[in-house]
Amino acid sequence: MIYLDNSATTPPLPEVVETMASAAREWFGNPSSLHRLGMEAENALNAARAEVARLLGVKPKEIVFTSGGTEAINSALVGTALAHRHRGRHIVTTAVEHAAVLETCRFLATLGFEVTEVPPGPDGVAAVEAVQAAVREDTILVSMMHVNNETGAVQPVEALGRWLANRPKVIFHVDAVQSFGKMAVPLQGADLISVSGHKIHGPKGVGALYIREGLKWTPFVHGGGQEGGRRSGTQAVPAIVGFAAACRWWRDRRAEAWDRLNRLGRAFAQRLREKVPDCRVNSPAGGVPYIVNLSIPGFKGEVLVHALEGRGVYVSTASACSSRSAKGSHVLRAMGVPREVEEGALRFSFSPLNDVSEVEEAVDALARAVEELRPVMRR
Amino acid sequence: MAAIYLDHAATTFVLPEVRAAMEPYLGGPPGNPSSIHQFGRRAKAAVEDARDAVAALIGAPPSDVVFTSGGTEADNAALIGAALALRDRGRHIVTTAIEHHAVLHAAQWLETMGFEVSYVEPRPDGVVDAGMVARVMRSDTILVSVMWVNNETGAIQPVREAAGLARERGAIFHTDAVQAVPWLPVDVEEAGCDLLSMSAHKLHGPSGIGALYIRRGTPWMPLLRGGAQERGRRAGTENLPGVVGFGVAAARLLSKRRTGFEHAARLKAALLQAAREEFDGEIVVHSPERAVPAIVNVAFPGAAAETVLMNLDLQGIAASSGSACTSGSLQPSHVLKAMGVPDSVIRSSVRFSFSVETTMEEVETAGRAAGRIARRLRRRNSHG
Numbered sequence: 217m218i219y220l221d222n223s224a225t226t227p228p229l230p231e232v233v234e235t236m237a238s239a240a241r242e243w244f245g246n247p248s249s250l251h252r253l254g255m256e257a258e259n260a261l262n263a264a265r266a267e268v269a270r271l272l273g274v275k276p277k278e279i280v281f282t283s284g285g286t287e288a289i290n291s292a293l294v295g296t297a298l299a300h301r302h303r304g305r306h307i308v309t310t311a312v313e314h315a316a317v318l319e320t321c322r323f324l325a326t327l328g329f330e331v332t333e334v335p336p337g338p339d340g341v342a343a344v345e346a347v348q349a350a351v352r353e354d355t356i357l358v359s360m361m362h363v364n365n366e367t368g369a370v371q372p373v374e375a376l377g378r379w380l381a382n383r384p385k386v387i388f389h390v391d392a393v394q395s396f397g398k399m400a401v402p403l404q405g406a407d408l409i410s411v412s413g414h415k416i417h418g419p420k421g422v423g424a425l426y427i428r429e430g431l432k433w434t435p436f437v438h439g440g441g442q443e444g445g446r447r448s449g450t451q452a453v454p455a456i457v458g459f460a461a462a463c464r465w466w467r468d469r470r471a472e473a474w475d476r477l478n479r480l481g482r483a484f485a486q487r488l489r490e491k492v493p494d495c496r497v498n499s500p501a502g503g504v505p506y507i508v509n510l511s512i513p514g515f516k517g518e519v520l521v522h523a524l525e526g527r528g529v530y531v532s533t534a535s536a537c538s539s540r541s542a543k544g545s546h547v548l549r550a551m552g553v554p555r556e557v558e559e560g561a562l563r564f565s566f567s568p569l570n571d572v573s574e575v576e577e578a579v580d581a582l583a584r585a586v587e588e589l590r591p592v593m594r595r
Numbered sequence: 596m597a598a599i600y601l602d603h604a605a606t607t608f609v610l611p612e613v614r615a616a617m618e619p620y621l622g623g624p625p626g627n628p629s630s631i632h633q634f635g636r637r638a639k640a641a642v643e644d645a646r647d648a649v650a651a652l653i654g655a656p657p658s659d660v661v662f663t664s665g666g667t668e669a670d671n672a673a674l675i676g677a678a679l680a681l682r683d684r685g686r687h688i689v690t691t692a693i694e695h696h697a698v699l700h701a702a703q704w705l706e707t708m709g710f711e712v713s714y715v716e717p718r719p720d721g722v723v724d725a726g727m728v729a730r731v732m733r734s735d736t737i738l739v740s741v742m743w744v745n746n747e748t749g750a751i752q753p754v755r756e757a758a759g760l761a762r763e764r765g766a767i768f769h770t771d772a773v774q775a776v777p778w779l780p781v782d783v784e785e786a787g788c789d790l791l792s793m794s795a796h797k798l799h800g801p802s803g804i805g806a807l808y809i810r811r812g813t814p815w816m817p818l819l820r821g822g823a824q825e826r827g828r829r830a831g832t833e834n835l836p837g838v839v840g841f842g843v844a845a846a847r848l849l850s851k852r853r854t855g856f857e858h859a860a861r862l863k864a865a866l867l868q869a870a871r872e873e874f875d876g877e878i879v880v881h882s883p884e885r886a887v888p889a890i891v892n893v894a895f896p897g898a899a900a901e902t903v904l905m906n907l908d909l910q911g912i913a914a915s916s917g918s919a920c921t922s923g924s925l926q927p928s929h930v931l932k933a934m935g936v937p938d939s940v941i942r943s944s945v946r947f948s949f950s951v952e953t954t955m956e957e958v959e960t961a962g963r964a965a966g967r968i969a970r971r972l973r974r975r976n977s978h979g
Contacts, residue, residue: 228622232622233618233621240614240617240801245913249602250901250916252908254605283803283834286821287819287831289821315822316830320821420834420836421664421834438671438700438703439670439696440695440697448671448696448700449665449666450605450665451802452804454803530634
């Protein structure tokens with residue numbers, strides 16, 4: 217089996233599984249309880265918080281655990297919009313964001329906020345100048361992803377953060393779900409950063425939201441006041457300590473992991489040129505090496521996903537979240553690619569746990585599938 | 596682990612068989628149930644099996660059950676989702692003063708969003724009068740939320756009556772059934788609920804997973820957005836091991852729930868008797884006749900609850916004062932306050948809560964220890 221759908225979800229690391237299993241075995245109490253069991257759970261929670269904070273490069277108290285990346289994003293946007301609604305009602309984002317951002321913005325529009333979606337260039341990158349131009353006097357929030365989940369395009373979060381650092385009234389949210397762990401997330405100017413556990417070989421059902429110390433923001437999930445009043449609900453301690461174990465793994469081998477991802481990307485691209493020369497790569501040249509979006513003229517993406525699956529290679533069409541809705545890719549559409557290219561899109565996404573032979577075999581399998589299916593497709 | 600754990604209303608331990616069922620999904624081949632490949636499909640099948648088991652626990656069609664990150668999210672999604680969906684029809688919400696903070700604080704948040712909320716006070720026995728709920732309803736009431744079982748006293752609320760009155764007047768009815776599902780034969784059809792919240796870690800399932808029942812056709816909008824998971828009702832990649840664990844815990848509870856209630860009643864009687872044998876004052880029991888006996892909230896007048904609990908903890912016995920969420924903050928219980936319990940009695944109130952796994956020996960030991968500790972503290976206080 218060759219699993220190259222790591223942008224959808226990643227298999228938890230053995231140490232993550234072990235950490236979670238032992239946490240569940242030793243059985244943690246409710247971290248809010250005052251008895252000894254509760255205290256033990258709280259200690260585990262605090263250690264985990266420090267670990268996640270370290271990988272991101274922020275203070276532990278600035279980390280709030282959530283049920284995942286989607287909740288982190290929803291909380292960041294709704295919590296900011298509502299806290300700052302008396303100053304202004306304008307929100308700026310880009311057309312290539314994850315659905316969690318776009319759909320939350322559309323929801324905020326029904327509450328009376330106005331949203332500007334900045335389109336990307338043909339390379340899938342939203343120009344920093346275009347975003348700056350969209351910011352107005354009444355703009356309260358800018359939300360931009362660091363790495364696009366479909367194409368791997370790196371957005372100008374760093375440059376935008378530098379610019380926004382001088383405009384403290386505009387809150388800046390960075391969706392770092394696809395970059396966290398693999399790359400350093402630019403912190404300058406960032407007020408909120410969303411990350412997810414299961415995209416970095418951690419467990420599902422856990423993520424985190426960085427909330428800059430002192431930021432005016434209002435909680436999204438209300439109740440018992442856990443997480444310093446910022447996210448209510450009994451914390452899922454086993455999942456959280458599993459997430460921390462994954463963070464630890466990435467911190468311990470940051471350069472090595474990045475190096476591996478680069479090698480995988482290069483090997484994949486080279487093999488692709490050799491074996492499938494007529495394929496069109498939809499990912500930009502300057503994108504991350506671990507996400508490759510491509511189309512093969514005349515082929516529907518879904519057909520190739522199944523053909524590859526039959527050969528033991530697991531990839532996806534667009535993002536997993538929208539792949540069942542059959543609405544196609546809003547990202548590729550925003551880039552202005554022809555409809556045929558959009559329908560043909562395949563996404564290969566790598567992890568440092570993959571090796572070079574796997575990505576090469578995946579290309580070989582793709583080449584064979586194309587070869588065998590071509591007569592059928594042409595008919 | 597504490598020698599004796601009697602804080603199950605805060606959280607329960609994960610049963611070994613639940614843990615075992617979750618383990619293959621902790622590691623193993625990656626499965627995002629939304630992915631169209633084989634692992635995605637296999638993950639999807641596991642989610643649907645769990646949904647069937649959870650739905651069976653509340654007598655609901657599986658397609659009306661949506662997994663959430665827990666009871667708190669379910670409560671938030673229920674209230675906020677219904678209120679926002681109906682805001683053009685009206686802006687008035689009715690709930691009670693003794694709800695869990697997940698409901699109370701979601702309601703207060705809705706107040707900041709332009710909704711108006713009436714909080715019905717309970718009677719001194721901790722039970723809300725369904726007639727009072729009906730009385731505060733107005734023509735613009737869109738939502739009524741009444742918990743099924745109170746988490747601090749175990750008092751069973753008149754959910755069926757309240758639901759009937761609410762729906763008769765055209766309002767949506769929600770119930771927080773987090774503490775009811777482990778003990779009562781909850782049935783959404785019989786009770787007439789439109790929305791119902793539940794949590795896995797209160798019934799020997801894992802933390803980080805819960806569910807919201809949404810009756811088909813109920814005006815409601817999702818809280819979490821950004822992905823078509825849970826048929827568009829809850830975005831975010833499914834917490835696969837959590838869902839599977841919830842399903843196994845639910846299936847097991849279904850077979851144990853019938854005898855569990857009677858077991859808990861015997862435990863409650865034994866605990867109270869043991870405590871009374873040791874304590875020389877009058878023990879105040881904050882639970883009415885109609886209560887889930889697994890939650891025993893008692894005051895040992897003259898003995899400070901925090902000191903009693905600390906001494907119990909030193910003996911390896913875990914209990915709590917009020918709910919876990921508020922006990923961290925040391926705020927006096929809003930539930931007992933609403934019942935009109937004097938502050939001095941609230942400050943000496945301790946909550947013991949059981950699970951179907953709790954034994955007679957455990958509660959007798961705990962009851963005796965609590966009575967003894969309280970007696971000592973009371974004497975020391977009256978002498979000094």
